[in-house]
Amino acid sequence: xxxxxxxxxxxxxxxxxxxxxxxxxxxxxxxxxxxxxxxxxxxxxxxxxxxxxxxxxxxxxxxxxxxxxxxxxxxxxxxxxxxxxxxxxxxxxxxxxxxxxxxxxxxxxxxxxxxxxxxxxxxxxxxxxxxxxxxxxxxxxxxxxxxxxxxxxxxxxxxxxxxxxxxxxxxxxxxxxxxxxxxxxxxxxxxxxxxxxxxxxxxxxxxxxxxxxxxxxxxxxxxxxxxxxxxxxxxxxxxxxxxxxxxxxxxxxxxxxxxxxxxxxxxxxxxxxxxxxxxxxxxxxxxxxxx
Numbered sequence: 001x002x003x004x005x006x007x008x009x010x011x012x013x014x015x016x017x018x019x020x021x022x023x024x025x026x027x028x029x030x031x032x033x034x035x036x037x038x039x040x041x042x043x044x045x046x047x048x049x050x051x052x053x054x055x056x057x058x059x060x061x062x063x064x065x066x067x068x069x070x071x072x073x074x075x076x077x078x079x080x081x082x083x084x085x086x087x088x089x090x091x092x093x094x095x096x097x098x099x100x101x102x103x104x105x106x107x108x109x110x111x112x113x114x115x116x117x118x119x120x121x122x123x124x125x126x127x128x129x130x131x132x133x134x135x136x137x138x139x140x141x142x143x144x145x146x147x148x149x150x151x152x153x154x155x156x157x158x159x160x161x162x163x164x165x166x167x168x169x170x171x172x173x174x175x176x177x178x179x180x181x182x183x184x185x186x187x188x189x190x191x192x193x194x195x196x197x198x199x200x201x202x203x204x205x206x207x208x209x210x211x212x213x214x215x216x217x218x219x220x221x222x223x224x225x226x227x228x229x230x231x232x233x234x235x236x237x238x239x240x241x242x243x244x245x246x247x248x249x250x251x252x253x254x255x256x257x258x259x260x261x262x263x264x265x266x267x268x269x270x271x272x273x274x275x276x277x278x279x280x281x282x283x284x285x286x287x288x289x290x291x
Contacts, residue, residue, distance in 0.1 A: 001026075001104050006235035007265040008243075010210055016097075017208050017265035018050045020058035026267050027057045027101040030117050030208035032180060034093070035162040038169075041088035042095050049095035052079045053181060057101060064105045068112035072099060072181065072188035080183055089183045092169040096182035099191065100206045102269065109198050109271060114191040115180045118212045120205040120223055121196070128223045130216075133192055135178035140167040151251035152260055161258050204269040205230055210262030214242050218255050227268075235266035 003026055009015040016031030031046035042049065056075035060066055066074070080089060087094070098115035111131065113119050119131040137144065147164040151157060171177030179190035205227060214221045221229065229238050246261045248254075 002270040003267055004230075004234055005265070005267040006239055008236075008239045008263070010261040010263045011259045012263065014045075014047045015263050016046045016050060017210070017263040018047075018054045019206075019265050019267050020054040021267070022058050022062060024104040025058055025061045025101065026206055026269060027054050027061070027099070028117060028206040028208060028265055028267055029054050029181075030098040030115075030210070030263065030265070032096045032098075033165075034095075035158065035165055037162055038165060039093045040095075041091045041093045042083060043087055044083055044095075046095040046097075049079065050097050052082060053097060053099075057099075061101065061103045064103075068101060068103065068110050068193055069188045069191060072112065072114070072191060073185040076181055076183065076185045076188065092172065094183050096172060096180040098208070099181050102204060102206065104198065104271065105195075107198055108195050109201055109204075110193070110195050112191045112193045114187065115178065116209050118205075118207045118209070118216065120207065120227060122202040122204065122224075122227055123196075123200050124202050126200065128227070130223055131192060131194075132216075133179075136168070136180075139171045139177050140164060143167050147258055148252075148256040150253055150256060152257065153251065164258075198271055201271045203227055203231065204271060206267040206269070208263065208265045210264035211235075211239060211242065211266040213255075213257075213262075214238070214245060217257070218245055220245055230266065230268040235268050238266050239264045 003021050005019045007017050018029050020027040029050045031050040034040050053075055056078045060071040060074050098117040100113045100117040100119050103110045113131050113133055115133050121129045143164040147160040173179055173184045173187055179187045181187055215223050215226045
């Protein structure tokens with residue numbers, strides 16, 4: 001497994017993404033932002049939470065006898081134990097994170113995705129497969145639509161985002177809501193998991209939604225082009241091009257979003273028969289920008 005990675009802070013006060021790598025595993029987390037006007041039951045904050053969770057996950061998945069769901073459950077309980085004496089973990093206002101991770105295990109690749117980070121797998125002749133969990137988009141529809149109306153950066157828009165997060169917190173890790181890694185270990189049972197032969201996988205990308213938006217939100221790239229960009233220029237270049245696109249739409253008129261730029265993290269992985277990767281000749285400057 002060959003891994004290259006990059007992570008960059010968006011408009012917040014700290015980068016709430018994190019990426020962890022071992023010889024056989026990759027873990028990417030996207031911490032859920034908490035507006036400053038809303039309460040938080042944890043004194044440590046989201047960046048601390050994602051670092052602790054990611055460190056625990058990358059260590060636990062090194063044991064091939066542990067499934068990725070079991071690893072996530074164990075990691076959530078471990079992080080709970082680190083701050084249960086100092087923080088109020090039985091309320092809605094606790095740190096939370098999306099999870100996407102892969103692990104080489106012999107001749108197979110295990111994967112897990114929880115919430116809306118994205119795993120992209122290049123399966124050669126079988127095409128490109130994307131795996132993500134979009135249940136968050138199915139709840140709080142009215143508040144979601146209001147929060148996606150611009151212009152971004154205004155007090156009115158910030159109030160709409162806070163209203164959305166308030167509703168989402170009540171629906172977080174509930175049967176009729178959506179699931180993320182927070183304090184409830186049952187979230188591990190809701191993750192999307194799978195196993196695929198390493199021989200099928202040519203390359204992969206693990207992306208937070210701030211790094212996937214050129215393909216899934218902006219429509220500026222196909223998934224194949226995004227993988228080509230990662231392969232030829234690297235994860236830092238993907239993030240740089242994302243920032244360039246965001247600056248062409250500073251108030252979210254063309255591409256409605258919650259803020260101008262989000263934390264962005266990308267891990268690009270060459271697995272299996274990496275030497276068989278196709279060279280398409282595609283270049284970033286050839287990418288169309290959606291109107």
